[in-house]
Amino acid sequence: MVVLAMVIGLAVSLLVTCGAVLRWNEVRYRKKGLPPGTMGWPVFGETTEFLKQGPSFMKNQRLRYGSLFKSHILGCPTVVCMDPELNRFILMNEGKGFVPGYPQSMLDILGRSNIAAVRGDMHKTMRSAMLGIVSPPVIRDQLLPKIDEFMRSYIDNWGGRVIDIQEKTKEMALMSALKQIASIETGPVSEALKAEIFRLVLGTLSLPINVPGTNYHQGFKARKRLVYILRQLIEERRVSGCYHDDMLDSLLKIDDSSRGKLDDEQIIDLIIALVYSGYETVSTTSMMAVKYLHDHPGVLVELRNEHLEIRKGKSREDAIDWSDYKSMRFTRAVILETLRMATVVNGVLRKTTQDVAMKGFTIPKGWRIYVYTREINYDPLMYPQPLSFNPWRWLGKNMDSHQHFMLFGGGARMCPGKELGTVEIATFLHYFVTRYRCANSLIFCLE
Known part of the structure; x- marks a missing residue:
């Protein structure tokens, strides 16, 4: 009985302490207008x-709280904004x-x-270099x-095998990037870089606590x-x-x-x-495109027809060119x-440089605002039958403006690399749908 009483007492004390700590943190951030x-x-x-x-x-x-609420995420006091009108204002009013x-x-x-983090003259310099x-x-x-x-070479070994499409598209996106950026082929250097990049990605969205194991x-x-x-790679380039x-x-x-010198x-x-x-972006979009094509045979047929038309008059080893890419409307x-x-x-994410008034509230200087746009994608006023996968809804529209926002977040600082990402995904889909067919359990068989 004594032991039981001690355990109960310890549990009650722990609950009271936890409650007090939570309460203290709420009081700490209690400020009029938040x-x-x-x-x-x-x-x-x-x-x-x-x-x-x-x-x-x-x-x-x-x-619980409406379309504008406060929280504390990733080490920062943050206001989450889920109001479409406010989100557009925030994204278009940097400065x-x-x-x-x-x-x-x-x-x-x-x-x-x-x-993505610099601004002013430094942002212009970095953007100029990237545009180049x-x-x-x-x-x-x-x-x-x-x-x-x-x-072509990457997809060619998929025939007759069961493919883990998530792992393959991750590797594909990474290896394609390394080849374009530094002519790095599959080998020891690419394997070393791949392992480090996978760890780096996990660390970018985490609490900034530098303790082993985190x-x-x-x-x-x-x-x-x-x-x-x-x-080392840069030094080798300079020497050679x-x-x-x-x-x-x-x-x-x-x-x-040059103004773009870095x-x-x-x-x-x-x-x-x-x-x-x-x-x-490339790995996730490629993976999910395969999933949706598998689930929607009519879309797959339409997509394949577009790409089979492009392949007319080409041999198996003939590459696609810029005009082929620009003709991929349905893709x-x-x-x-x-x-x-x-x-x-x-x-x-945005950060306030001064106290900002929003919908009767005041966001203090130095707070983050998470411009949360996910639910816009399922707004029935913008997208009739929003839960249906319907690529035809985009035909006849200005796809470039939508692609800027949906692929890289949008706002005043559009990502210069959005066209490159689209080219990679489109090229992957071209060879995927012209050389393989989707079967149950995502087994890809060479035709």
Whole structure:
């Protein structure tokens, strides 16, 4: 009985302590004018619920508090905005109290010169350098041939095997990016980079607590190793003087007098950002497109017809060119509908540079605003029968403007790499639907 009483007493004390700590954290952030919501635990906030529950967490909080509520996620006090009109205002008004507000974990791991985080003159410099290596003429003349060659060789070993499409599209997106950026082929260097990039991705969305065993710690270590490998690669390029015709060559050969001249740290951060953004968007969109094609045979037939038409007059080894890519209207519609249904981009983060009034509330200076756009994708006023996979809804529309927003988040700072990502996904789908057929259990059989 004594032991039982002690256990009960300990449990009660623990509950009281937890309740007091939670209450203290709520009082700490109680300020007149703040939106309603909960702040969770000190330091940790509601990060665990946010990462584990995802959309369910957002939906539950919205039901309780409305479309504007406060929380504490990824180490920052944050206001979540799920109001479409407010979201458009925030995204289109950088410089009027809003700047990029990526969490500390992402800033530390992707680098301080990450194009998504910098602003002002530095953003112009980084954007200029990126535009120089992913502009439509560069994609047309230099990158598309590399992407085509890579996709053909990568997909060719899928015949007659059971494929884990999630793992394969992750590897595909990463290896394609490494080839374009630094002419890195499959081998020891690519395997080393792949392992570090996988760890880096996990660390970017985590609490910035540098303790062994945490995703942040692993991601930060992965960044250090990536920086070391990329530094060696840059040094080897300078010593050898060999021409590689890739993005790294272009970045290293920018003249000192050019506005787009970057130092080595900035080049490394730009490369890491390119790999990171391409890996996430290209791999997820490619995987989900295969899933939707498997589930919707009519869409698959239409898509295959478009690509079989492109292959007319070509041999099996003939590459597709820019005019072939530009003719892929239905393919682009499939990509957009996949992005909408799969919500590859849930939203973007902004940070307030001053106290900001929103719908009768005041968001304090230095707080993050999570511009949560996921639910717009299922708005029946914008998309009739929003839960139906219907690529035909995009035909006849300006697909470019939608693609900017849905693939990379949108707003005033459109991502210069969006066309490149679309080209990669479209090229993958071209060879997938012309060389393989979907069967049950996602077994791909060579035709």
